[in-house]
Amino acid sequence: MRFLLVLRHRGSSSEHSVELELPPSNSPPLKVSLAIDGRPLEADWAEIAPRKLSILIGGRSYTAEVKRSIPERDSIYAVRVGTKTFEIGVRDPRRRRGHEAAREHAGPEEIVAPMPGRIVKVLVEEKQDVRPDEGLLVIEAMKMQNEIRAPRAGRVEKIYIQAGAGVESGAKLIRLA
Numbered sequence: 001m002r003f004l005l006v007l008r009h010r011g012s013s014s015e016h017s018v019e020l021e022l023p024p025s026n027s028p029p030l031k032v033s034l035a036i037d038g039r040p041l042e043a044d045w046a047e048i049a050p051r052k053l054s055i056l057i058g059g060r061s062y063t064a065e066v067k068r069s070i071p072e073r074d075s076i077y078a079v080r081v082g083t084k085t086f087e088i089g090v091r092d093p094r095r096r097r098g099h100e101a102a103r104e105h106a107g108p109e110e111i112v113a114p115m116p117g118r119i120v121k122v123l124v125e126e127k128q129d130v131r132p133d134e135g136l137l138v139i140e141a142m143k144m145q146n147e148i149r150a151p152r153a154g155r156v157e158k159i160y161i162q163a164g165a166g167v168e169s170g171a172k173l174i175r176l177a
Helices: 099-104
Strands: 002-009 015-021 030-036 039-049 052-057 060-070 073-081 084-091 109-112 117-122 135-141 144-149 154-159 172-176
Touching (some): 135 172
Antiparallel strands (some): 002 015, 002 084, 015 030, 039 052, 052 060, 060 073, 073 084, 135 144, 154 172
16 A cells, blocks of 8 residues: 655644655555655654554664644644654545535536556446445455545546456546436
8 A cells, every 4th residue: 555645843844745655564564665755765663552563764773653634634743753743644645626626616526547457346336326435346456455545525426447357556447427
């Protein structure tokens, strides 16, 4: 699974873009690929206590403690590494926009593949009404199954794919009206 993070040192205006690719296995220690401001890195990490991680990057060991989610912004976390505290914003590429913006959208909307993969199951039919966050289909990528959900309420106008089909990132899957 791939995540995009925004890293900001608390009290500073500098910001770093982090791309994080989690492996399909979740048995510790985990080896992850990441890129900080486009610079690729490999890291090993393991959870050593609840909300506390031991991270090894380039032979250096770090302990990171996730202190809390910032209440008014649930995708922003305060993470302490040594004496420094960072705010980390998590952006899941499967969520293309905020719920409020999605609810306001009224016209046709194409749901596209967020990653290359194989369609495991289509959960809806054409002309079916769907609610926000209702499952539309399941896509498998890197041995992980991901459910693609409706970004808003609507009616399934067109289904472009079928179970078993391989798709590339950005391929049209479903059109909501």
